Amino acid sequence: MLKIRNLESGYGKLRVLKKVSLHVDAGEIVTLIGANGAGKTTLLYTIAGMIKATGGDIVLFDKNLRNASPQHIVKLGCSLVPEGRQVFATLSVTDNLILGGYVQYKRDRHYNRQAELAAIYDIFPVLHDRREQLAGTLSGGEQQMLAMGRALMAGPKLIMMDEPSTGLAPLIVKEIFKIIIRLRQAGNTVLLVEQNAKAALGIADRGYVLETGKIILQGPADDLLNNADVQRAYLGRDVDADTATCEI
Amino acid sequence: MSLELFSQYIFAGITYGIIYAIVAIGFNIIYNTTGIINFAQGEFVMLGGMTAISLNHFLPLPLAIISAVLFTMLMGGLIEIVFIRWLQKPSVLRLIIITIGISILSREAALHVWGDSVRALPYFTGNVVSSVDILGASISPQVLWVLAICYCLVIILSLFFKFTPLGREMQACAANRLAATLCGINAKNMVTFSFMLSAAIGAVAGCVVSPITSSQYDMGTGLAIKGFTVAVLGGLGNSMAAVAAGLLLGIIEAFSVGIGFPLAFQDAIAISILLIILFVRPHGLFGNKEAAGLKEF
Numbered sequence: 001m002l003k004i005r006n007l008e009s010g011y012g013k014l015r016v017l018k019k020v021s022l023h024v025d026a027g028e029i030v031t032l033i034g035a036n037g038a039g040k041t042t043l044l045y046t047i048a049g050m051i052k053a054t055g056g057d058i059v060l061f062d063k064n065l066r067n068a069s070p071q072h073i074v075k076l077g078c079s080l081v082p083e084g085r086q087v088f089a090t091l092s093v094t095d096n097l098i099l100g101g102y103v104q105y106k107r108d109r110h111y112n113r114q115a116e117l118a119a120i121y122d123i124f125p126v127l128h129d130r131r132e133q134l135a136g137t138l139s140g141g142e143q144q145m146l147a148m149g150r151a152l153m154a155g156p157k158l159i160m161m162d163e164p165s166t167g168l169a170p171l172i173v174k175e176i177f178k179i180i181i182r183l184r185q186a187g188n189t190v191l192l193v194e195q196n197a198k199a200a201l202g203i204a205d206r207g208y209v210l211e212t213g214k215i216i217l218q219g220p221a222d223d224l225l226n227n228a229d230v231q232r233a234y235l236g237r238d239v240d241a242d243t244a245t246c247e248i
Numbered sequence: 249m250s251l252e253l254f255s256q257y258i259f260a261g262i263t264y265g266i267i268y269a270i271v272a273i274g275f276n277i278i279y280n281t282t283g284i285i286n287f288a289q290g291e292f293v294m295l296g297g298m299t300a301i302s303l304n305h306f307l308p309l310p311l312a313i314i315s316a317v318l319f320t321m322l323m324g325g326l327i328e329i330v331f332i333r334w335l336q337k338p339s340v341l342r343l344i345i346i347t348i349g350i351s352i353l354s355r356e357a358a359l360h361v362w363g364d365s366v367r368a369l370p371y372f373t374g375n376v377v378s379s380v381d382i383l384g385a386s387i388s389p390q391v392l393w394v395l396a397i398c399y400c401l402v403i404i405l406s407l408f409f410k411f412t413p414l415g416r417e418m419q420a421c422a423a424n425r426l427a428a429t430l431c432g433i434n435a436k437n438m439v440t441f442s443f444m445l446s447a448a449i450g451a452v453a454g455c456v457v458s459p460i461t462s463s464q465y466d467m468g469t470g471l472a473i474k475g476f477t478v479a480v481l482g483g484l485g486n487s488m489a490a491v492a493a494g495l496l497l498g499i500i501e502a503f504s505v506g507i508g509f510p511l512a513f514q515d516a517i518a519i520s521i522l523l524i525i526l527f528v529r530p531h532g533l534f535g536n537k538e539a540a541g542l543k544e545f
Binding site: 048050069070071074075079080082086087088089090091095098099100102103105147150151154 | 423
């Protein structure tokens with residue numbers, strides 16, 4: 001579905017991504033983990049067309065996105081849920097969702113907005129309870145759900161999520177991840193960027209590890225979870241110490 | 249002060265106040281989508297008025313006004329496309345200086361086209377001396393036109409922003425430009441639309457006041473200062489507050505003349521209020537202090 005080859009990107013003279021290659025197949029949850037400053041957000045922004053790539057290819061549904069505008073990419077069916085929610089704080093919850101659906105509305109004037117809204121409210125019942133409220137007054141978890149709902153309103157085939165667990169209570173994080181699993185069951189494809197590597201690898205099919213702009217490891221999520229380097233660097237477990245205790 | 253005189257001043261104040269408010273709303277629309285103050289806003293008012301006057305020589309009045317508004321709207325869009333759209337991530341200061349340049353350029357162009365003579369549109373109904381008695385005050389029917397048209401304009405604008413897709417998209421850009429782009433909204437087009445919209449609004453204001461205040465190539469500067477004062481007084485970006493602040497400034501001006509302030513000081517009042525507001529409440533009378541603190545300008 002999404003194929004990235006030797007992608008290079010950055011801000012001005014600063015090269016952040018150095019020949020990154022990855023692919024996402026239809027129906028998968030793929031996670032990208034890495035520390036702060038590894039280039040995870042840059043990668044998503046480059047795919048979404050917010051940052052222009054300086055080299056390499058991004059191919060979505062056999063179309064090259066290298067010089068496509070963000071609007072065009074959303075229209076093609078690839079939506080990004082940005083880090084930090086970024087809801088339209090001064091607009092109501094319903095208006096936020098309706099705005100997310102404008103891409104579909106422009107494509108087809110007869111599209112059924114009410115049905116789409118109902119589907120979103122079905123996934124996120126709490127948004128239905130708050131539908132008249134201004135988005136800025138929602139709690140962090142609700143805003144995250146709203147941001148996800150807004151992206152879903154565009155009817156994406158690939159949904160990219162940038163750190164959906166940031167700043168949320170563990171219980172809420174669990175709920176958000178459950179919803180991501182549900183999205184996959186409903187036929188969506190998810191590219192998930194996370195610092196919470198354990199949770200992300202727990203629900204993903206495959207994973208990539210990004211470090212200082214390069215993919216250093218990739219493979220099935222279970223393999224990565226059991227990989228000693230990943231465990232030491234991202235799961236906070238000192239593998240050597242563990243084995244040492246075992247020997248005693 | 250007798251009741252007649254009182255209502256006379258009130259009406260004069262409301263008339264000017266609503267015009268200031270309309271100019272301020274023009275400021276706010278562009279401020280909301282771009283975060284800049286468009287100092288050429290007053291020139292849109294002038295352009296609307298002057299074009300309508302020229303067109304009125306060979307078109308009936310309503311048609312002349314509509315064409316003038318459409319023309320100014322086009323000019324607004326054109327100005328944005330030529331001077332602003334192609335800039336990559338321009339700083340706020342640079343944009344503001346560009347709008348000041350546009351303002352000077354359009355004023356000089358207007359001087360070239362229309363000369364420095366004072367012109368005016370004819371009264372929409374009646375003439376200079378016709379008047380209507382309301383609460384003992386003699387009100388020119390043009391004042392009622394101004395009030396009615398500006399009132400409708402405010403209502404239409406708020407409906408536009410609330411219920412039309414384009415209005416919602418512009419609001420989304422104002423609320424969060426990054427998120428708007430990620431929703432597939434073309435933020436650059438929204439900026440162009442916001443220039444067209446505020447140019448059109450300015451042109452309407454220019455047409456309706458022209459019979460009362462007359463139009464001249466340099467009428468824009470004064471109105472822009474008043475409109476800016478009102479926008480800041482109400483709190484930048486808040487159009488309903490601008491209406492309240494506009495009426496407030498208009499009435500203060502009218503009464504200051506009424507209690508014997510020399511007429512020449514009328515502009516000084518607006519500037520003094522602007523200064524006091526900037527010193528004491530930079531977020532405006534109705535603005536939110538915390539929200540203002542987060543803004544760049």
